[in-house]
Amino acid sequence: MGMTMTQKILASHCGLDKVEAGQLIEANVDLVLGNDVTSPVAIGEMKKMKTEGVFDKDKIAIVLDHFTPNKDIKSAELCKCAKEFSIKNNITNFFETGEVGIEHALLPEKGLVVAGDVVIGADSHTCTYGALGAFSTGVGSTDMAAGMATGKAWFKVPCALKFILTGKPAKWVSGKDIILHIIGMIGVDGALYKSMEFTGDGIQYLSMDDRFAMTNMAIEAGGKNGIFPVDELTIEYMKEHSVKEYKIYEADEDAVYDEVYTIDLSQLKPTVAFPHLPENTRTIDNVGDVKIDQVVIGSCTNGRIEDLRIAAEIMKGRKVAKGVRVIVIPATQKIYLQAIEEGLVSEFIKAGAAVSTPTCGPCLGGHMGILAKGERAVATTNRNFVGRMGHPESEVYLASPAVAAASAVTGKISGPEELGL
């Protein structure tokens, strides 16, 4: 019986030739990540430990992105705690306002994760790095503390679901639409405890930004991780961004999967997840007349340059509908600068959108775009749970950058076709 791609990476990190689903292992980790919400709790746990200091100052990333620029005194205290810890331990990869980006956009961009790595992060969307052919998964603060101290983490080796992607997606269908379609199909616990391995000839049509958006939302199906095979595009991306040595793992031909799904990408349409679960999906032709109060374009799912280019292409020469607030948040400083240099920021501002410095902000109802009772937002973010972006009686509709931008112009949930695009 062969191993899946994920199982091979895990085996290599615990010194075994072979692992199988259900086996408990202790693996060496290549990177431990935390943010301004989760790191202070981890630092508190570390203080209870007998060991002093961190296992490797170069293999820890502390990214202050959630409530930053500090939204209030309590948040400022959390950031201060994380900063003092980082300075004391000489953490190489500490990022605060000015150089910070949303962690899951920032780490690949900085070249801190490459194919074959094992990464744990005290943030559920740590699964994003699977797009690079790495095993990465979200953990809590105590696991982060143990990881920072020992460089190890315990795992139950996951079984897997295989998604064979075929065909070429239509112009306005992005990675976001594909992953929303998948979550709609298997449900928010459809991949519970499992790996989601994406494969098939359709992958050649997916950009790295599409792939990041897809693996980012593996957790929204309950998945332990999402992972793509490494192809020429992945290698090109890693060579451009990283000096780290990468290692390519491939699933065995006789690897065992709990389920195999085949999805013809050419048949998919722009897809929207209605409140209050990411599985409540409808294709754009079935959304009906849903008027909106806010649009958010950003987040670790869809705040990358390609997302901004798509949104700007749609908003260029058009105006945001009266009564709609549009907030565009480039995910990293590099993306922000690129968006300025390419003229995208000008187009957003001319259309009547606000453009912000990188932050997770509104995605988790932190700041920078909180909803009032009864308000509705279309967001390129990843969760639409009760109260996620503000008042418990507000609503979030998850969509691609193209749908979000078109909705900004019409004032209701719309696809780009409605604008004749």
Added chain:
Amino acid sequence: MKAYGKVFKYGDNVDTDVIIPARYLNAPDPAELAKHCMEDIDVDFVKNVNKGDIIVAEKNFGCGSSREHAPIAIKAAGVSCVIAETFARIFYRNAINIGLPIIECREAARDIEAGDEIEVDFDTGMIYNKTKGREYKGQAFPEFMQKIIKAEGLINYINEQ
């Protein structure tokens, strides 16, 4: 090790945003978090919960964010155990790592109702519904996890190694 208490019952997909909304994550002190536990799904929870009480939910309890603040809030609110048909994986890890006992049992999750008084035996995985006079066999923890729970969390477990 045993738990005994009155049940608070919830459905599928109770996410960590409703267990502890992000607007309270800027103050991670357990006592502060406990004040807002379950606020966006059950505004009266904090008012009604007593030390030792038990949360019973259906599928995928604790889905969403990795915030350890969620099991911390539940534990600090006085809850002695969470029973569900299934747990989201990060919540499962976090609960064990901070020493909040949790147990998966489909039958119990479906049969137990709000207000039932139940007893849980963690060593055997047995759940006794004192109100209804029924019992359910839950999944006992594997040995590896029992050691972590016995040490009252991962950090103590590592310190003992």
